[in-house]
Structures are given as structure tokens and as C-alpha cells.
Amino acid sequence: MIDEFLNLTVATVSSTSTPTVLSVRGGGGTTHLVDQFPAHAEIFSDAERPLVQTVILASVLLLLILSCFIGNLFVILAIIMERDLRGRPQYYLIFSLAVADLLVGMIVTPLGAWFTVTGSWNLGVVVCDFWISVDVLVCTASILHLVAIALDRYWSITDICYVQNRTPKRITLMLAVIWFTSLLISLAPFAGWKDEGFSDRVTKQHVCLISQQISYQVCFAVFFSI
Incomplete structure (x- = not known):
């Protein structure tokens, strides 16, 4: 368990307007974490603003x-x-x-x-x-x-x-x-x-x-x- 935690590395960080995907590699395989907020998320769209x-x-x-x-x-x-x-x-x-x-x-x-x-x-x-x-x-x-x-x-x-x-x-x-x-x-x-x-x-x-x-x-x- 400790070895797997120490071997975790962030392989890819995409900062485009599409959702950001983090590929985390560990001893048990690859886990994909999807960030739903794009790089310019500080700018609200009409759908996000009341x-x-x-x-x-x-x-x-x-x-x-x-x-x-x-x-x-x-x-x-x-x-x-x-x-x-x-x-x-x-x-x-x-x-x-x-x-x-x-x-x-x-x-x-x-x-x-x-x-x-x-x-x-x-x-x-x-x-x-x-x-x-x-x-x-x-x-x-x-x-x-x-x-x-x-x-x-x-x-x-x-x-x-x-x-x-x-x-x-x-x-x-x-x-x-x-x-x-x-x-x-x-x-x-x-x-x-x-x-x-x-x-x-x-x-x-x-x-x-x-x-x-x-x-x-x-x-x-x-x-x-x-």
C-alpha cells in the first residue's frame, strides 16, 4: 500500500476548455479523474450565473x-x-x-x-x-x-x-x-x-x-x- 502511494504520478493535465482529465498511475493500474471546471472557469456563462x-x-x-x-x-x-x-x-x-x-x-x-x-x-x-x-x-x-x-x-x-x-x-x-x-x-x-x-x-x-x-x-x- 505504501509503495503504491509513493508511486503515484500525475501523467497528464489538460487545461483547455474541455474538461480536464488527470491520469494517475499507480501499482494497480490507471485511474482517470475528470475535472469538470475548465481553465477559464472564473468567467461565468449565462447558464452558470443566475x-x-x-x-x-x-x-x-x-x-x-x-x-x-x-x-x-x-x-x-x-x-x-x-x-x-x-x-x-x-x-x-x-x-x-x-x-x-x-x-x-x-x-x-x-x-x-x-x-x-x-x-x-x-x-x-x-x-x-x-x-x-x-x-x-x-x-x-x-x-x-x-x-x-x-x-x-x-x-x-x-x-x-x-x-x-x-x-x-x-x-x-x-x-x-x-x-x-x-x-x-x-x-x-x-x-x-x-x-x-x-x-x-x-x-x-x-x-x-x-x-x-x-x-x-x-x-x-x-x-x-x-
Whole structure:
């Protein structure tokens, strides 16, 4: 009995979307233990989540999406319609930030809400690629806009010459750098900076995640830590 216990070895562990099978070899033969929970079991499907909880979750997410869309739309309209705001270069940053956040409410959040409510990604690899790219693009741009606005406020207080030299051309150049940097980061996976299991993860496990390539994630994290 002791020898059989010491000789137990785990031969196979399958972590795909199908039930995980553990083949345990012992002195008396092979025993198959089936794990009914897949690798992404932390994501609930409609069948696993109670109906009331699903409705509440969907309602809250819908409310957040509408708030994001309407709030940023009002900011954009206010800057366009108000002459005093439209004529000041510093409000170009706020306008561009509102555009980025509006895209979050129009594209990123609805697809993310659908993924959260349904518990699986069934929209295919192409839509997953598009969703992740737009997500990285607008979220990165939003963060960089906040940095630019903070610097603009700081320089306005500490440097008198900055206010006089804050021309629309300089602010436009700052916005160009922000959007170009964001676009470069978001399109990097399309240039091959993507883990090999991306397609299988989407088509078989029905999970849409950003590129799990270690080098991409490290560079992405280092960029935002600077």
C-alpha cells in the first residue's frame, strides 16, 4: 500500500476548455479523474450565473456605457458650440480626451460588457483583434491626455512664458505625439508581437485577451511606468 502511494504520478493535465482529465498511475493500474471546471472557469456563462444576477449586471453595465457616452458627448458639444472654449488652445487637449473617452463608450465598453455578461467570446478572432486594438489605442491615448493636461496646468503656473507661447500649433503637435504613440502601441501585435496561442484561446477557449507575449507586456508596462 505504501509503495503504491509513493508511486503515484500525475501523467497528464489538460487545461483547455474541455474538461480536464488527470491520469494517475499507480501499482494497480490507471485511474482517470475528470475535472469538470475548465481553465477559464472564473468567467461565468449565462447558464452558470443566475438570471437575476445577469439582468442586474447587464443593467449596471448599460448605465455605465450610457453615462460615458452622454457625458463625453456633452463635453465635445460644449467646446464646439462655445466660442470662448473653442478659441483657447488648452481646451484642445480636453476635446481630444473627450473624443478618446467617447470611443471607449461607443466601442470598447459595449463589447467588454457583452463579453462579461455572456461569459465567453463568440465573435471570432477578427473582432477580438479589433476590440483589443481599439481598447489599447483609446485607453493609452486617454492616459497620455491626462499626463499632457497635468503638464499643461503645471507649466501654466510655474512658467509665465509658457502661457504666451502656448499656441494651437504646439498643442496640435502634442496631440499628434499622443495619438501616434497610442497607435504604435495598439498595432504592435499586428506586426507579429503576439503570443502563439492567441487564436486557439479565442476559437477554442472563447476568451479574448490582450497579447500574452511576455516581451510585449513588459515593454508596455515599462512605458507606463516611465
